Amino acid sequence: MSDSYEVPISIKMKRIGELIVQDKRLDGRGLLDYREIKVETGMIEKANGSALVSLGNTKILTGVKVETGTPFPDTPEEGVLTVNAELVPLASPSFEAGPPREESIELARVVDRGIRESKALDSKKLCIVPGKLVFIVFVDIYVLDHDGNLFDASALASMLALTTAKMREFEVKDGAIVYKDGFVPLPINNHAFEVTMAKIGDKLIVDPSLEEESAVDTQITIAVDDEGNICATQKSKIGVFKPTEIVEAVKIAQTKAAEIREKVLGGL
């Protein structure tokens, strides 16, 4: 189980709780402050798109690969989005090699939900021959350094890798795909940014660090699109929220997602 992997130092956990009551955090941040966000894109040349996101000490590398394949029977005219997350053993003493566990599956599925439901990727434009051939967009999340809040960092890295990805220009001739020389961006219509809030006592904090994650009661991740709509939610961890706290979390997520959007998309 996830909470037995990281050994929390109980004295620190106590201190985190005491500080939060005074609206303070161990690393000096305000309750609703993110750690420093650093982004870099396009460093993996063999990938169609890539992004390295640092959220404080958390580091996530996401690579996008575009391949062709057959569509799902129920969506013959749409391309396919596949999100996978690897908790690579070099990222934390608690990560082990082997088949994906529920933590990495949850991470991938929550990131997937934000991208999919916001319709960030225009899957209709990824159709080559209806029912036969479509583009499959693989988003592979690689956790390189785990210092908490993998959801937001992974969602951001994935969104940026997709936004900056380039695919070969193509045309369809006699029901087959013919590649041209140039490159075009992926069809991106919208962006989803995920904001994770943790609850300690009756306070909500944004972007919990690993130390804070060991002290929190529970947490919620909310994905917000360009229009400020909510496009995915996941409560994670044991623990409970009051309905009023959820409403508050939605508002915080809208504000914070807008801030992240401005910061990262402005620089591209």
Add this chain to the structure above:
Amino acid sequence: MSKTKSEKLINEKGLRVDGRKFDELRPIKIEVGTLERANGSAYIEWGKNKILAAVYGPREVHPRHLALPDRTLFRCRYHMAPFSTEERKNPAPSRREIELSKVIREAVEPSIFTELFPRTGIDVFIEVLESEGGTRCAGITATSLALADAGIPLKDLIVACAAGKVDGQIVLDLDEVEDQKGQADLPVAISLRTGEITLLQMDGIMSAEEYEKALNLAIEGCGRVHEMQREALKKKYAMEEEGAEKEGEDEVTSE
């Protein structure tokens, strides 16, 4: 969710595909103690969903090193039968089932006095025999009853219900068609005694206002399902003169 919205899911009279009103639940039938060998069990029919939940424990933990010194190890397996879906489902646990097992565990565990049974394990097995959308909510509702049936001390029954957005309207308890073609689905599990939400997920697109409206509607739905949960427990356990403790139940919806 939300592939195309060409078909109408709500007609001119405001009725949904299966004839329900926007705030109407599907018919629900609950039975407690369905299985013989399990320490506790429950069966729920929620629309066409047919789900069994069984509880084993508190019992010795296998493998042993997983046992916790200060509380019980609560584990949960949500699984769909191969014949429960339109196309046969591969019986190996899918990524969806693994995620649902996790969130269901996290939804139910807050209601258990886990510290009463250190070094033991409590295992929940949820088998979806037939699915029609909303299986996680039905599964949670049944699981909590199965735990009660096993005699495990609980702080409250956890009850779950979803709301969502279909044809631009906020509706209660989405069925399979609405889940696939609607715009959003928001499942909620709650302990009504304390008003604490133990599961919250959402996929789809809603504004903040719609989100709050859907959340409140889902909680209202939970209230109605909770009455049926209590009735099901009473049916198995109440002594003859049970009328005494009925306080203000103005409606017990359907069977």
